């Protein structure tokens with residue numbers, strides 16, 4: 001009798017716990033919220049197992065940077081990518097503000113190739129995949145309609161970089177992009193140094209040299225959500241961009257060659273605006289970009305020392321990102337092509353406009369626009385550029 005009682009109690013317990021468990025999983029918002037910052041997810045971000053593999057005969061790995069405030073950034077040499085960036089939020093709890101995947105395989109399978117990647121040899125678009133240098137015309141692979149985007153078919157995002165980690169704050173990626181790789185002339189020696197400094201700033205420093213005249217435009221394509229990776233729309237993020245003008249584009253997102261004032265356009269972010277407040281305005285440039293996908297001409301464009309480029313604030317987290325760069329332009333992209341086809345680190349899909357990019361760089365199609373700052377690099381010259389993304393919490 002005693003035994004029968006015990007068995008029925010156990011069965012009752014099982015039924016009740018199954019009932020409560022299914023009620024909980026039914027609440028997907030709560031589940032998402034608890035997943036996006038759960039301790040297990042944050043510690044999973046330093047799990048190297050998905051990154052220790054071989055691509056094109058070269059070893060890939062995950063590199064972990066930490067600073068003295070407990071901030072952490074992870075990188076993989078597959079594409080020279082930033083995989084995650086944990087910065088202190090309110091109450092000093094860490095939050096991952098960069099979207100990424102849990103394995104090299106996920107990056108290879110992704111329908112969006114550029115998550116967190118180092119972009120080159122020429123970041124952004126080159127019209128019809130053609131440019132001339134010293135009287136000779138060069139043709140590139142057309143991977144974006146009739147244009148070339150972010151380097152071509154196998155841009156820097158799909159290359160395995162050599163990596164060294166000189167200290168716990170930085171990782172250095174190097175590679176030689178050989179003469180005519182993806183159609184660009186000259187052997188280009190490239191070095192990218194990512195440093196997580198003790199002011200919670202992520203420094204990105206690019207250096208390159210060539211043995212023939214070529215064009216170079218290097219950047220990083222991190223996708224940010226300052227409310228935390230996978231935490232829903234970025235439309236309520238507040239944005240300020242230190243730019244009085246922008247480069248209007250045609251329907252294929254190639255600049256028309258004009259530089260126009262942002263005044264009285266939805267590209268005027270000289271005061272804070274949410275990303276969403278004007279994104280559906282009746283504006284041909286917004287229609288061309290399917291949202292924000294535009295190059296802003298930074299105010300200090302002619303000054304090649306670090307200058308303030310933009311500030312973005314996560315509406316829920318209060319995390320503020322301040323961007324400094326020595327580059328003349330900033331491509332602001334509001335995640336318009338994100339379509340929920342890939343799964344982030346924390347198991348949440350990359351839905352429409354759940355992340356944005358702010359790529360510090362030269363203007364798109366500069367090789368074909370003589371009036372834009374030059375992107376030509378010659379033998380004996382040194383390409384050098386630096387951007388810093390600093391994170392703090394708005395009280």
Ligand code: GLA
Pocket residue numbers: 112114124149253293331333337357
């Ligand atoms: C850049 C481009 C966008 C888009 C993204 C990646 O930001 O300007 O049009 O291609 O890269 O999808």
